Amino acid sequence: MTLTNKSRSRKPLVALMGEFSAGKSTLANLLLGEALSPIQATATQVPPILYRHGEAAAFRTRLDGTQEPLDPGDLRSATPGTTKMITIQAEADFLRACDLVDMPGTSDPNMPADTWDSLLPEVDCVLWCTPATQAWRQSEAALWERVAQPLRDRSLLVVTRMDKILTERDRLRVLRRVQQSVDGLFLDVLPAMLLPALKAADDPQVLEETGVSALIDRLAEVIDADAAARQQTVRLVEAAAQPLTRTEPSLVQDAPESGAGQEMRVMPRRVVMDGARTQRPRHEAGGRA
């Protein structure tokens, strides 16, 4: 499948990949600042979902390449049997800098093994999610080794679910082991606690502690480099210079919805989330990836 101009902007394409239930959708929601992606404990048989910047809308691309509108609340009606890809348009700031595609999880016995083969050539950077509790198994390693070297060199391994590893020492040991086994296969290995970050999405301190700030920084560097390389005009929002407007820790649910005077709330340094429009990810929605 190739992405037609109609569905693709010229922005860099970031792909979320990994085995099913590795945290891809949680990470998508975190990056987008909205619970746009369906999250489930079991394997979700959903075709690739492309997120791009624009007025809120959703449509699906049928197997024959034709498109039709889709009810965003009913993404499940678009199964891989009938749908090549789902496209979701949202005004998330993250999408100003790049397009994001959430790939179907690998190692799902109910999905053909090569659903993502055809999309991969268009991808500029992969965020491969691997859960800390069972990090980096052969079924992942073998797939990743088949990805072309230039793409691997621009891609990040995100060790998710770090919050399930209870001590600092153990977290470090898992990370060291993973770093050792993927030596040279990724640009970088980054630990992340996605759920705690999602629960407190606008608390910079939490974002720092959960590793999400570092992840976004690193991603921004990659995207910037990529964008520069393609002489893209689309840049990351220059919000980095803005002072952080919120510093006190607070749970999302408790946070007052921002009014007119506070349109821009700053996510760590470079990626801005629009507080007014964002439907905040709730705990239930982010139940499990």
Add this chain to the structure above:
Amino acid sequence: MMRDPTLARQDKRHDDMTQAAQPLDPDAPAEPGASIFDMFAGLDDLAARIDDLDDDLAGIGDGAHPAIAAAVLDLRQDLRAFEPTVTMIGQVKAGKTTLVNAMVGSPGLLPADVNPWTSVVTALHLQPDLRPSEQRSAFRFFSNEEWDRLITRGGRVGELANRAGAEDELAKVRAQLDEMRAKSRRRLGRKFEMLLGQTHEYDMMTEALIERYVCMGDDFWEDDANGVDQGRYADITRSADLWIGKPDLPVNLCIQDTPGVNDTFMIREQITINALRGAKLCVMVLSAQQALSSVDMGLIRLVSNVRSRDLVIFVNRIDELADPVREVPQIEASIRATLRKFDAPTEAEILFGSGYWAQHAIEDTLHDLGEDSAEALLDWAEAQLPDSREGLDPLETVWHLSGLPALGDAIAQRIAHGAGARLVERTCAARDNLLRSQEAGAGLAIDIKAGVPAKLPAPQDLAAWFREAETRLAADLDARIAAGHAAFLSRVDRAHRTFLDRATAALVQHLDAWGQDDIWTYDPTGLRMLLRSAYQVFVRATAEAGEAALHAAAQEISGLYRDQFGMGGRAPAILPPPLPSADPPIALGQTIALDLRGTWWTRFWRKRRGHQALCDDFARLIHEETAPIVETLRRDNAEAFAAAVRAELFGFLATQRGIVTGLADESTPPRRTERLASEARRDSLTEAQARTGT
């Protein structure tokens, strides 16, 4: 729990009583919290049954003729040696080791870690009668041949699971193995060659020993100062056996922990697959976070020829779910749907739980669960606990919620109806025979005392009689087995041909209709079914032959009493023992190329040009792919079963020979007869085994 003691046991009980007055060995593992962490109460009935049988036998042996007493001793020894095995399988880091530790009731026993550590098949022999001072351990190292076999006879989970790059895995495993060997050689120096094939035995069982032999150290963790001895031998250790006293356990039980599949260090996978060969009862451990991935399916396919009632699926780590109450039913539905879709054993029992919760219940460290896990536990408790359970001890409640008691029940039930039932059946038959022989012996003794001229055969005549009977019956049995074997091979051959003809015809049709660019697939299920039915026919035929031989042997021994001892109508009716059971044909779970829808097959297809070349190569491919499966089926299943049937016949004849010879020789001093009987039995078994090469 003490069963009725033999003499040896009485000594021990005496020891126990004296010891009870003294402080316990400080190194002794803590007594498990008595009844609340007892998960194998489901074995109580079986234990009671075994106790009753042991009582019966003790009664028979008490003051019995030495020949009978010797046979009684053997049988009681068999009862005591009874040790059903449950094998834990699953992916690396599914939580098998934590679960095993909780099952044993000793959370720190085997090192469970955030990184995969288990690299060895560890057998925990749990024995109710073993005292702490008697605990021991043995660690066996690989030999070069065993390493090679690890590669050549490894299963192919990667291919079954359609894992990327599966076609190159064998080469990768080989490379990893070479590297590991080289590393061990460097570390162990000259000792390396010497160690291979050896076993190190210890009269103790400590965590330090286990670490030294079982755990791969963190060689990337350089700051770890205490890791000097840790994992010193781990990469050359093939198996670890630990004997552990567990007073609460109703019967002996062996729990086998395996390293798991899908580790990037693929030797672990090979070790696990090799451990599956002897496995009869498996617990497949899944991680709730990612239940039933394609690799799990591959593993299930590999054991799919284990009778599905002997497969229990335990979905572990539900403590890591954010909302177990909502997610567990979804996970279960998804597992069932996938099993159905892929024609896997759908009736396998699926249980949910958390070895982590169980561990904290045993350690009494519920405050250490961590916030998320504790929250999940509370939610789960609310949904799972019936009102009647309220007010129970919190530790007991958590233990219940951990799913371990349900897992224990599932295991116990399968043992009670499987290996346990067979033991009971077998021992009952032997006991009844002993009673009959005893009665006959008593009749003879009364005759002799009463001065009735008893006609006792001379020992050398009896020996000759048994030799003749054994030779003849064995020859008969062998002939029938050989015929069955030939029929088996020709069935297999026919299965091959039939399948090949059909598949090739379909291939030609496909080529005619679509040409060569369209990749053709053909389902090999038909071939598997043909092979399985060939094996089943063989098993049935061999079982019939065995039954006939045992029946004939029993009848002829009855005849011996009747004619040679002149007992006429008072002669005992000796019963044949039950047949051993045949192993399930696990080899049939192996992949064949046709199973592979992935790159391997595509590559095969694309490389060939021309219809004829494709058809020829296809035929050769099927032959090459199935030959090892058939060979394993022949050697590990068919021949092993035939050997077991033969051994049963020889064992039965040897026992009877001991008894009959003893009864005939009134003047024999007890000691000698006793030894004769059991030695004769053992010799005969050894001989049978030697002949069949098992």
